[in-house]
Amino acid sequence: MCKICSKCGKVKEFVDFSTDKRATDGRKSECKQCHNLYNRTKRNYNWISCLSDEYIKSKLTRTGFTTKQINDNPELIELRRNLIILRRTIWQTLKM
Numbered sequence: 001m002c003k004i005c006s007k008c009g010k011v012k013e014f015v016d017f018s019t020d021k022r023a024t025d026g027r028k029s030e031c032k033q034c035h036n037l038y039n040r041t042k043r044n045y046n047w048i049s050c051l052s053d054e055y056i057k058s059k060l061t062r063t064g065f066t067t068k069q070i071n072d073n074p075e076l077i078e079l080r081r082n083l084i085i086l087r088r089t090i091w092q093t094l095k096m
């Protein structure tokens, strides 16, 4: 049995689709590959959006920076944010 994925449009084997009790044919409309990709981007989006300026500022003050120093050097926030993204990217790559 084959089925067309609603996301990538490719014809795939039935086993390439996750089971879904609500679906009429018992399988999800998108293939496992597309589903995983979607979940991964959603997770990445969530953690990037939680990196607000306020969050970064609290991180910086905890590592010894004063609010004045941060306000005088706004690039500190951008640098700290990049550091967090870099660390998480490395961590995620190692986990894969």
Ligand SMILES: [Zn+2]
Residues within 6 Å of the ligand: 005, 006, 007, 008, 009, 010, 030, 031, 032, 033, 034
């Ligand atoms: Zn697909």
